[in-house]
Amino acid sequence: MMEVFNTPNKVIITCNKRLSPYLQQEVKELGFDIVRAFPTGVELKVSINDTIKLNLNLRTASQILYSLKEFTANNPTELYEQLSQIAWEELIQFDGYFSVSSNVDNETISTPLFANVKVKDAIVDRIKEKKGMRPNSGPDNNKAVVHLYWKDDRAEIFIDTSGETLAKHGYRKIPGKAPMLEALAASTIMASKWDGNAPFVNPMCGSGTLAIEAALIATNRKPGLLRMNYSFMHFIGYDETIFFQERRLLKDQINKKAAPQIIASDISEEAINVSKMNARTAGVEQLISFEVCDFAETHVPKEEGGVILFNPEYGERLGTHSKLEITYKRMGDFMKQECKGYRGYIFTGNPDLAKKIGLRASRRIEFYNGKLDCRLLEYELYEGTREKTKVLYE
Template sequence: MQVFHTKSKVIITCNKRLSPYLQEELKALNYDIVRDFPTGLELNITLTECIKLNLNLRCASQILYCLKNFSANTPDELYSELSEMPWEELIDFSGYFSVTSNVDNPNITTPLFANLKVKDAIVDRIKAQKGMRPNSGPDANKAVVHLYWKDSEASIFIDTSGETLAKHGYRKIPGKAPMLEALAASVVMATKWDQKSPFVNPMCGSGTLAIEAALIATNRRPGLFRMNYGFMHISGYDEQVFFAERRILKDQVIKNAALQIIATDLSEDAVEVSRKNAKTAGVDTLITFEVCDFADTPVPDTGKGVVVFNPEYGERLGVHSKLEATYKRMGDFMKQHCKGYFGYIFTGNPDLAKKIGLKADRKVEFYNGKLDCRMLEYELYDGSRRPDEERPKR
């Protein structure tokens, strides 16, 4: 099977509500989108083109290349269909593979059983053809096969990513309750930041928002931080294609960018973690870190920029009343020190959001894990409110 040079359906998945930002990325890379849905989109491309996308996309989770669509009502029918496929042409019979799935079938009570049937079909086919059987298990660091099965309709994919793309590879020290990198990139993209004016991030935690802002502004792609993908373990893979794409990534980096990115936190440990993560990402010299209360965060007097907060949401008992005062202070800080800026507060607690004391101009929907969240946007105009035609658009 010449999958690297054959066009097929490709599903690019993402976390719920990140699809609009994933679409922006694909359009910027000049790809035609066949369809979009809340957790991803569909293209018609080759497996070789998936290599480029794996290295470039910030908001994606997995890139799945379709091998076959078929009908199956029972596990035995699933096994029968898959055991007829030439897996010996795709997977090294002396190697290793894993199976993942998304299953909604009345004859399956646990996805693990469906995974087992897929694994058995692949192993039995390769053993029959080559006299040897590959190893399999849960690790996604080699070849990965993905099953989508809803009712009687099934599709089998190569997961060209392997480990999720939503983690960008630079955050070796996660810190406390970190924001997923793909979500952080989407949050930055959802703001009205022009990638030139100041980006101010009080309460920076492990620094993910500030780091993603620096990566976006300097065109540093996630592929610069990773050297292993699922596509590398499929027969026919040409490593020269990968290294050529990686050289393009290096050449695209904007060097000596004049950025003002400021990240502060009251915790010395958080700031130290942020510095280390930024150094791994190669953007530590572009971010000014400082230990201080958020109200003492230095805000450049440029008349424009963005200030982005990702405070606690008050999920734990006993902290809600304390956070009410914190949210009010955030509103006061933006009103008093951020005139001319756009202010953003990312929160999963609408009751606390009411304590900010400002009316949001826009509310952008996100999920942080399973928590329904909003990013609230405030135009912190200095003096009279700007006419609509003069306001930055997103």
């Protein structure tokens, strides 16, 4: 019997590029040892039961992959032969449903879909031979998911314990235009070193992702509270008592103390309505003050140590837009005049527009938004004279 639920093995937790430092921080805080870290994830040695805790808790991860077998395969035939040797009948119900995902770079494969079909055939043929019936398979990632990694002649097959990506946190029923992925939003807040006690101000909030993630972090509400289906539930050997035990822990760990002031503003009433609905789904609507106003009218509590974070439009990389240039200059002026004693952050993918802010960044933290190379620019907004001398030397 393949005892994957209790047997520690190699586990890869993937994340979007440049989120690895934040993922490492989260994994360590949960008490796990990291075997190695790399730009798009970390490797651990744990069982599938351990991945249940990871799936429910991690804000910055994408998938959690449990390794079943590493092998050499030069072509699709060798791939099929190797996969046929795995006791799939002890992992996947013969009347169940599974799907295959892959990351393939092999000269004999022109489309990853072909590799996926080979994996599917090996699994189905093996189960049919052993059980006389075959499971269904298809593109939906909402049941058992198997993942193939195949580069040159090196292949590895995994159980994807997550299924649907963990990078989406399940509360965004209505995305705004160009929304920030939840895992990225959580990472930018972690990068800001916000302590979860001082105010958090998010002008131009769009669909509210940053403010909602801030409220979830401040109250220690984990993504697993919003999700009831993971791939690990659809493999043979899953014990639901472990899942419900972990979920109860999440509920017990919610921080009930008074939340900090979290303020989200947008000039669009529609954006604020969408933000409120998303916040309601996330269970944090009462923790956020929503304002319909120009960003320069946003209420900024007079309190030291607060964070103000903008994620403005940044247009296309080429050719700056005069309207956006004015907006960026106004953001710099607003932070300088109204946000003294705060740390200011602007997330942008446009270095030309960033120059219009008119303040000197104390840090430039690298991120990607999709494929776009971005920076989270940090500004120390001092009280009184210190900031005046800074601006003189720009």
